[in-house]
Amino acid sequence: MRKHLFLLIFLFCTSALAQSPDYAREKRWADEITPAILVGDAVTLAQDNGHKFLAIYAANPKARAGVIVVHGMGVHPDWNLINALRSQLSEQGYATLSVQMPVLAADAKGESYPALFPDAAERLRVAVKFLRDKGHRKIAVVSHSMGARMVNHFMASGHDKGGASDIDAWASVGISTGVYVQAETFRSPVLDIYGEKDFPAVLANAAKRAEAIRRVRGSGQISVAGADHYFTGAESELTRHVKRWLDNVTR
Numbered sequence: 001m002r003k004h005l006f007l008l009i010f011l012f013c014t015s016a017l018a019q020s021p022d023y024a025r026e027k028r029w030a031d032e033i034t035p036a037i038l039v040g041d042a043v044t045l046a047q048d049n050g051h052k053f054l055a056i057y058a059a060n061p062k063a064r065a066g067v068i069v070v071h072g073m074g075v076h077p078d079w080n081l082i083n084a085l086r087s088q089l090s091e092q093g094y095a096t097l098s099v100q101m102p103v104l105a106a107d108a109k110g111e112s113y114p115a116l117f118p119d120a121a122e123r124l125r126v127a128v129k130f131l132r133d134k135g136h137r138k139i140a141v142v143s144h145s146m147g148a149r150m151v152n153h154f155m156a157s158g159h160d161k162g163g164a165s166d167i168d169a170w171a172s173v174g175i176s177t178g179v180y181v182q183a184e185t186f187r188s189p190v191l192d193i194y195g196e197k198d199f200p201a202v203l204a205n206a207a208k209r210a211e212a213i214r215r216v217r218g219s220g221q222i223s224v225a226g227a228d229h230y231f232t233g234a235e236s237e238l239t240r241h242v243k244r245w246l247d248n249v250t251r
Contacts, residue, residue: 019115021102023051029076030054030100037078039087040096045126053123054100055130058090065168065250066136068127069098072145072176073110076100084235085142085242092243095136099127101150110176113146120150121157128166138250140169142242145229148175156182169218169249171242174198174229178205180212189218191245193238195227202229218249 033054034042040058047053056077069086071079077086077098086096101123102116124141131139143151152175155164171191172180178201180186190213194202206221213219222241227234 019104019112021051021116021119022105025103025105026053026076026100033076033078039083039090040098043097043130045099045123045130047119047122047126055127056086056096056098057130057134058086058096058098059134060090060093060095062093063095063136064093065138065140065246066095066097066131066134067246068124068131068139068141069096070101070124070141070143070147070151071098072147073113074103074106074108074146081144081231081235081238085144085239088236088239089142089243089246092239094140094243094246095131095134097127097131099123101147110146113149114153117150117153121154124151124154132166138168139166140171140246140250141167142171142173144173145176148172149177152181155188156185169246171245173231173238173242174202175209176201178202178209180209183212183216186213186216189216189249191219191242192221193241194223195229195231195234196223196225197228199229220245 037056040056043055043057044052045055067089069082071077071082077100082098086098090096102119104112128139141151151170167188169189174194192209192213210221224234224237231238
C-alpha cells in the first residue's frame with residue numbers, strides 16, 4: 001500500500017513538473033538572442049513569483065499605439081516571423097513589445113500548453129502595464145499560433161484581473177486550434193488572419209471564426225493567398241495587412 005502511495009505521489013509530482021514553464025530554456029534563448037538584437041532593446045519584465053523574463057521593446061516617437069507581439073509554441077520573442085512583425089511594425093508607426101511567453105521542454109506537445117495559459121495571462125498583464133508606463137494610450141496585440149490561444153485565454157478570462165479590458169485591438173494570426181473560446185466575451189475588434197495553405201484545423205474552422213467575431217465592431221477576416229502557417233516568404237505581406245487594419249481601428 002505504501003509503495004503504491006509513493007508511486008502516486010511520484011507520478012503527480014512528475015506530471016506537475018512537466019507542466020511548469022521551462023525557465024532554463026527561456027534563459028538559454030535570452031542569452032543567445034539578446035546580443036544579436038538589431039531592432040529595439042532587450043528589457044526585463046517580472047512576474048509576481050519573482051521570475052524575470054525577456055521582452056524586446058522597439059520604441060517609435062510617433063507611435064499610434066503600443067503593440068504586444070506574442071510568439072507561438074516553443075519559440076522566442078525574436079523568432080523568424082515574430083522578428084519580422086515586431087521590427088516592421090515598429091518602423092511603420094507603432095511601438096512594439098515582443099514578449100517571451102512561457103514554454104515547455106522541446107519535446108512537449110501542444111495539448112500540454114493550456115496548463116501555461118494562466119502564466120501567459122500574467123505576462124500579458126505585465127506587458128500592458130509596461131506599455132502604459134511608457135505613455136501609450138492605445139494598446140494592441142498581434143499573436144501567432146499557440147500565442148493566439150494564449151491571448152484568447154487572456155481576452156476571455158482576464159477582465160476581472162486587469163489587462164484584457166485595456167486591449168484596444170487584437171490581430172490573431174493562425175490560431176492553432178482554429179477556433180475561438182468564449183468569443184462572446186470579446187469587446188475589442190479582432191482581425192482573424194491566416195494563410196491559404198495554413199494548418200488543416202485553421203482552414204477548416206475559418207467560417208466558425210468569422211461568425212464568432214462578426215458582432216464585434218471593427219473585426220474582420222483575411223486569408224493571405226499562398227501563405228503557409230508560418231508565412232514563410234510572406235512576412236511583409238502579413239505585416240502590411242496587420243498594419244492597415246491597426247491603422248483603422250486605432251484611429
